Structures are given as structure tokens and as C-alpha cells.
Amino acid sequence: MDMQKMELNMEFNNEVQRTMEDFIRIFCAEKQELAAQRIANEADDRQIAKLEKIGIPVEGRSAGAVAAEMMEDIYSYRSRLNHPRYFGFIPGPASMVSWLGDVMTTAYNLHCATWATSPAASCIERELIGWLCAQAGFGEKSGGVFVSGGSMANLTALTAARDAKLSEEQQYLGVAYVSDQTHSSVAKGLRVIGIPNSRIRKVPVDSRFRMDMKQLEAAIEADIAAGLMPFVVIASAGTTNTGSIDRLPEIATLCRSYNMWMHVDGAYGASVLLSKKYKHLLTGIEFADSISWDAHKWLFQTYGCGMVLVKDKANLLNSFHVHPEYLRDVEARQDQVNYGGMGIELTRPARSLKLWLTLQVMGSAALGEAIEHGFQLAEWAEDELNKQQDWEIISSAQLAIVNFRYAPSGFTDQQIDELNRKISEAILADGYAGIYTTELAGKKVLRICAIHPEATEDDMRSSIRLLDKYAHELCQPALV
Ligand SMILES: Cc1ncc(COP(=O)(O)O)c(C=O)c1O
Structure with missing residues (x-):
């Protein structure tokens, strides 16, 4: 079908509308259970090869079929920066209202x-x-x-x-x-x-x-x-x-x-x-x-x-x-x-x-309160870190960000840097929380930026406890 006929074709327009409706239903259902999902799905080489093989067709295909493929093969593979426990970089906890406006x-x-x-x-x-x-x-x-x-x-x-x-x-x-x-x-x-x-x-x-x-x-x-x-x-x-x-x-x-x-x-x-x-x-x-x-x-x-x-x-x-x-x-x-x-x-x-x-x-007041919640989230994380042994706060919670590292005695600075890098890798592989490293004053540190309005005190404390569990596991000398 040529482009002009396509745009005027009732059947084609109906198909686009149905595709849109299906998409909205699936998207909204997925969003409801976001907190239970992994914070990231990586695309392995096989998945990338599959995408590379698609190429650009000379003759077009059904919008519904391509959209379904996109849901399965493209959108599924992503870091969920809008996940309540995604604490990396600056997260992107976009609200549903913003999504609607967009x-x-x-x-x-x-x-x-x-x-x-x-x-x-x-x-x-x-x-x-x-x-x-x-x-x-x-x-x-x-x-x-x-x-x-x-x-x-x-x-x-x-x-x-x-x-x-x-x-x-x-x-x-x-x-x-x-x-x-x-x-x-x-x-x-x-x-x-x-x-x-x-x-x-x-x-x-x-x-x-x-x-x-x-x-x-x-x-x-x-x-x-x-x-x-x-x-x-x-x-x-x-x-x-x-x-x-x-x-x-x-x-x-x-x-x-x-x-x-x-x-x-x-x-x-x-x-x-x-x-x-x-x-x-x-x-x-x-x-x-x-x-x-x-x-x-x-x-x-x-x-x-x-x-x-x-x-x-x-x-x-x-x-x-x-x-x-x-x-x-x-x-x-x-x-x-x-x-x-x-x-x-x-x-x-x-x-x-x-x-x-x-x-x-x-309303602007609710936005202000949601921002204040971020300050509190980082403070809960810091409080939980203070309860665990051998965790050092490098930069106290401010504006929803806290930096820290696991620094048990008996390790060199280099080993501690490496240990913290591996702790981050472990929690990312686990899929429960997105916590990455940065460098401050020459030290490799773990960093939490917590601005999600739906993240809870339990999200913060359980993420820290999980970090502590991986820290202990990794700390056995043979693994460092
Ligand atoms: C302080 C600051 N300035 C600028 C930027 C760049 O913003 P964008 O990624 O929206 O271009 C960032 C991104 O994280 C930031 O944290």
C-alpha cells in the first residue's frame, strides 16, 4: 500500500488505534507492578543479533505486529530508571500525568x-x-x-x-x-x-x-x-x-x-x-x-x-x-x-x-512534598548504614543523595575500591536495587540518589541490608 492510501485507509487507522489501545493497557498494567520487577534487563549478544537481523524492509508490515515485536524485543530491555529502587545517576521517576501530557x-x-x-x-x-x-x-x-x-x-x-x-x-x-x-x-x-x-x-x-x-x-x-x-x-x-x-x-x-x-x-x-x-x-x-x-x-x-x-x-x-x-x-x-x-x-x-x-x-504543594520525601529517603539509607558495621559515610545525605563505602579493616585502599565496585556489581546482578559507584576524594564509593515519590523506608533499609549481605560475601579474602 502506498503511503497516501495508507493514511486515508479506515482499516489502517483502526489498526493503529487498536495497537495504541493494546499498548496503553499493557503499559499501565506493567507500571502497576513496577516495584516487583528487576531494576534492569540487559540485552545479551543473541538479542542484539536478533535486532540487527531485522533490517529495513522494502515492503511494509502490519503496525500491530511490529508494535508487539517492539514491546517484546526492544522496550523489555532497559534499565528502569523510573523504578522506586533505581538509585543510580539521576533517576527518572516520571509521573503518569507527565506521561499523559507527553x-x-x-x-x-x-x-x-x-x-x-x-x-x-x-x-x-x-x-x-x-x-x-x-x-x-x-x-x-x-x-x-x-x-x-x-x-x-x-x-x-x-x-x-x-x-x-x-x-x-x-x-x-x-x-x-x-x-x-x-x-x-x-x-x-x-x-x-x-x-x-x-x-x-x-x-x-x-x-x-x-x-x-x-x-x-x-x-x-x-x-x-x-x-x-x-x-x-x-x-x-x-x-x-x-x-x-x-x-x-x-x-x-x-x-x-x-x-x-x-x-x-x-x-x-x-x-x-x-x-x-x-x-x-x-x-x-x-x-x-x-x-x-x-x-x-x-x-x-x-x-x-x-x-x-x-x-x-x-x-x-x-x-x-x-x-x-x-x-x-x-x-x-x-x-x-x-x-x-x-x-x-x-x-x-x-x-x-x-x-x-x-x-x-x-498542585505545586504536592510536588514540593514529593521532593521533601527524597531528602527523607536518603536519610533513612544513611541511618541504616550507621547501624551496619564497617560502612563509612563519605558524604552525608543532602538533597536526596548519600555516598558511602564498605571499608573493613585489614584491606588496602585499592582492595577497598575493588570491593565496593564488586558490591555494586552484585546488587545490580541481583536486580533488587540500582546502586552504582562514583569517585570522591580519590576513593571509589557507592552512591544513592533517591528521588522516587513511591520509594519507601523499607525500600531504603532493605537495599542497604542487601548491600551489607553482598559486602560480607565478597569480603572473604579469596574473592577480593
Ligand atoms: C548537575 C547536572 N547538570 C547537568 C546535567 C545534564 O543534564 P541532562 O542529562 O538533562 O542533559 C546533569 C545530569 O545528570 C546534572 O546532574
Whole structure:
């Protein structure tokens, strides 16, 4: 059947609808029993070979049959980052409401580059960006744009920072300051905008994994003395490793006195702004020039949903506004926004709608409470670790993250590193909980990031007890 006939064919449309209904039934049933499933199903070589063999057919096949194959052979093989006991990286506990918003938005396939093509969705994006800016303490001139995630938010903000602080002739002198705990996407973004590694200063951190202020200022002074142009400090509000928050008010003061841009990477931690109990931890974020904030992390959205907020939206327009001849018919009025001219992407989906739907259905207070639950989960894990022998806390629970390691006496540092790596492997192979390693202060450590609203105290305590069981089993000298 040719493509045109296919789209108009009633029978074909009915088949697609039936496939969709089957999919929704299976998906929702699976979601109900998520907690009982393994945290990951790996695809072995045989499974990968099976997929490679499918190829691309010249003649098409039935939508229902292909969808069933996809359920069986593709979607089954995955890490369940939305599992209540998936504690690796930053988990993705997307809510069903976000999923609904995503499915609806994809179905309508809104073109959200211009106000003219999506006036209502652009209005929602503008309202939501305004509300998020208000949470951060930004004023009237503020603005922002929805992007695909934290990496794009950082890249977008850093571009605005470069253009605000350096002329074209000065760009080769620009220097940026991060800490050794800053997320890797920041350096990636800096390289993309023409700041090479040789002009990215990695400032060491203090004992609580926050940027060392004295060393930051010394680095800035040294660069000025060398004829370079310090232009941006990237502070973290919730580092990926430990959840640490840099000293935002002090960084703001420093940026002001050196006429530098202050960017806050809050991809993970900015969501704490919605918690009444913990919002104070982010005091000083209101002084930032720009903030990255991921909704697909701690605002429980499906992937591809982040925001970049700026204190003065003129900075985004300055870097990204375009007006080629083929877009003249859709120029926005003063009170409208063409979001395709506020960031890197032109054609873009209406990412704000699923977050808006979630906030409408759950209310912002419930989201704040769900975020507070994450803090509690990590505290339960730490409490249980303190009850077991030979476990060392490397970074105490903060912003739902805790780092620790099994360190019995009589082992070398190298053996302890290896032991903790094997403990992580053991619990992953078990399938009960997703706990991975990272490195802190030269030590290999286990890390838990617990932000799932449905995870329970028992999930936390039983995961720690299981780690302890594997630690003891692995500790027999012959196995290490
Ligand atoms: C602090 C921080 N910044 C930026 C990012 C990058 O975000 P994304 O993966 O959405 O691009 C992450 C991802 O974990 C992060 O934790």
C-alpha cells in the first residue's frame, strides 16, 4: 500500500488505534507492578543479533505486529530508571500525568517555534516560565525557554553569558570557572561556545564538596594578571555526585565585583525551590544571571524536559533571535514570544505542556512534598548504614543523595575500591536495587540518589541490608 492510501485507509487507522489501545493497557498494567520487577534487563549478544537481523524492509508490515515485536524485543530491555529502587545517576521517576501530557503533546505534534503556529502552547510556556522565574526570585525582566535537558540549558545559558560579557574580539581571552564537582555538560558546553579546556579552571572543593572560594578568587586574580578575561562562574545547586550546593551568595558577590556572569547549574537541585521546608538551602540563587533546571529529574517529567531561566530575557534574544525572510510572516508582537528565537532550536515540541499538566493535576504543594520525601529517603539509607558495621559515610545525605563505602579493616585502599565496585556489581546482578559507584576524594564509593515519590523506608533499609549481605560475601579474602 502506498503511503497516501495508507493514511486515508479506515482499516489502517483502526489498526493503529487498536495497537495504541493494546499498548496503553499493557503499559499501565506493567507500571502497576513496577516495584516487583528487576531494576534492569540487559540485552545479551543473541538479542542484539536478533535486532540487527531485522533490517529495513522494502515492503511494509502490519503496525500491530511490529508494535508487539517492539514491546517484546526492544522496550523489555532497559534499565528502569523510573523504578522506586533505581538509585543510580539521576533517576527518572516520571509521573503518569507527565506521561499523559507527553503522549497528548506528541499526538498533536505542536510546532512550538513561533507564537503564530502554537499561540496557546506558547502562552502556557510563557506563563510557566514566569512562574518558575518567580520561584527562583527573578524579577520582571526575567524569562527563559524550555529545552531538552540540563546539557542544553547549560549550553544556552553559557552562550548568553559569553555574548553578554565578551565582545567578538575578546572571546579568545575568555575564562570560565567551575569546580571539580561541576557536571561534565558544563565543560562540554563551554567547548562548544569556543572556550577550550585550557581556559576552563577547575577550582578544588572544600570538605563539603563546595567550590573553595579563596581558590576561586585566586584563580580569577591570576588570570586577570595574565591578561585574560574571566567572564563566568558556574555554581552548582545540587552537584551530581553529592548534592552539594555551592556558596551562592558569596559567588554572587564575587561575580558582581569582577563584572562576571553567574550561572547556576540547578539541573538537579533547583527543584528544591518548590519545597517549603528546604527552599532556604538555595538562598542566593536569586542573584544568578542564569539558571539551568531539569524537569525530567526532580519534577518527575518524562525525558526531554528542561528549562533555562535568565534574569534578563534580553540576553537570550541577543544571542538567539533570528529574522530570516522565511520567518517574517510569523514575527511576534511585543506581548508575544517566538520561542524558536529564545534558544538554539527552531522547530521544537511543546515541552512545557506536560509539566503544566502535572502542576495543574497535582498542585505545586504536592510536588514540593514529593521532593521533601527524597531528602527523607536518603536519610533513612544513611541511618541504616550507621547501624551496619564497617560502612563509612563519605558524604552525608543532602538533597536526596548519600555516598558511602564498605571499608573493613585489614584491606588496602585499592582492595577497598575493588570491593565496593564488586558490591555494586552484585546488587545490580541481583536486580533488587540500582546502586552504582562514583569517585570522591580519590576513593571509589557507592552512591544513592533517591528521588522516587513511591520509594519507601523499607525500600531504603532493605537495599542497604542487601548491600551489607553482598559486602560480607565478597569480603572473604579469596574473592577480593
Ligand atoms: C548537575 C547536572 N547538570 C547537568 C546535567 C545534564 O543534564 P541532562 O542529562 O538533562 O542533559 C546533569 C545530569 O545528570 C546534572 O546532574
